[in-house]
Amino acid sequence: MTTMRKARIAYDGSAIVDGSMDVRELAPALIAFSEFIESANKVLGGESKIKVMLNQDSIKKGSFDITFLLDVGILEQAKLFMDMSKNTGLDDLMTILGYGSFLGGGVFSLIKGVKGRHIKDIQQSGDKASIILDNNEAIKTDGKTLKVFLDAECRLKIEHIIKPITTTGIDRFEIRDPSGEHNKAPIESVTSEEAYLYKSPGAEEMKDEQLSKPIQQEMFVKINSVNFTDGKWRFSDNTNPAFWAKMADEEFMSKVNHGEISFTSGDMIKIRYRLIQSIKKGQLSSEYIVDKVLDFIAAPRNIKLDFDYNPNDSQ
Structure with missing residues (x-):
């Protein structure tokens, strides 16, 4: 018994209008996306291993759309029937990607909102959270997205996902709705001008x-x-x-x-x-x-x- 969700990411720009993209740029980005999903699942406490698969119809003309199947694998059917594992972790992963989020979007939107500014405080109430910046601006998010935002390994993977848009001719990264082939309206987007915001801040140094x-x-x-x-x-x-x-x-x-x-x-x-x-x-x-x-x-x-x-x- 397998539970699945679909996500779609796209790299767009003049260099890939014919539907192609340099494999030296694409391959590391796809691997980084797969590793990001695995790292985020671990941060969110997912009990099952997540498989990230490239769908066979992922290449769309005019951009390079990637459709992923987030497959939690085969769960013990008896465990599911007894309702001992209601949350497979996939819904949480979809939330941090920006699907169905009502608190300012997923982790890509959160990084853009913070803009690399100094965080003065973090306030949490239940599954809601607010990041307080130096100027007292409060950026709202949910607790799960916050966890991924604060995790150094996840942030490094995100940096590698965004890296292709720093290349000439590739000027946008997008997360799109995978349900419609012609629906290119982005759920989350990052432009090449914003790429610097996604550079990983690195892990906190250990104290001597x-x-x-x-x-x-x-x-x-x-x-x-x-x-x-x-x-x-x-x-x-x-x-x-x-x-x-x-x-x-x-x-x-x-x-x-x-x-x-x-x-x-x-x-x-x-x-x-x-x-x-x-x-x-x-x-x-x-x-x-x-x-x-x-x-x-x-x-x-x-x-x-x-x-x-x-x-x-x-x-």
Whole structure:
């Protein structure tokens, strides 16, 4: 059992009056539209996977009309009969595209209305919402369209959908009524002069913060590299990838600097260390700090003998 809705988008302009469009412009835009529908469905909490399909009669003379079938897939019939899944999510997707919306249109109209201006506040009451701008202008929308408007991934896909109209000869993007072949009145439209408004603002940057309280742990490690300049040593435990750690044991470092301890390949130490994970400039940062060297195991220096021999025992 499959539930479907249809939408139609069009790119228009002098470059496509004969019904053709450069595939290098068209293909990325169609993929972006498909990915936009999938992302919006996820943002709106859709439980079923949405399929976006190009209808076989989508090419119309004078423009390149694209008819999409928004197919929610095969739902469990028993679930439908028991009325446990009234909303497949398709109606919500049609609303954010601008079909049947009574609160200022869909997400394309909302982006145009905001015009990239600073948002001072967002007020919501039930499924209605108002975006308050710096000049106290209130732009009304519905809660679902607002969610898609605020989602960075959806906005990036919209930017890619609009991109073809920045090309010479393609000057308009439209969402049209798919019910009539000759009905070209747009439900939503974006001109090439308005394309700059649809550039994605990007995701909000993560705040720099320490993610968790570091816990001291102990383990044996091999010494891969000694660094006396910045105090960072490179260790490995032959299980996990090698890592750099700050040597904070001042007593141990004093012995090293005074030549009381020297190192050769294969030496091991037992360390008490902390792992501090933080977010710095949007990136995950992991810092190992060695608080104490608990034991030092030097690699054997002598050749192998069949009996125990310690040269230090000889008189």
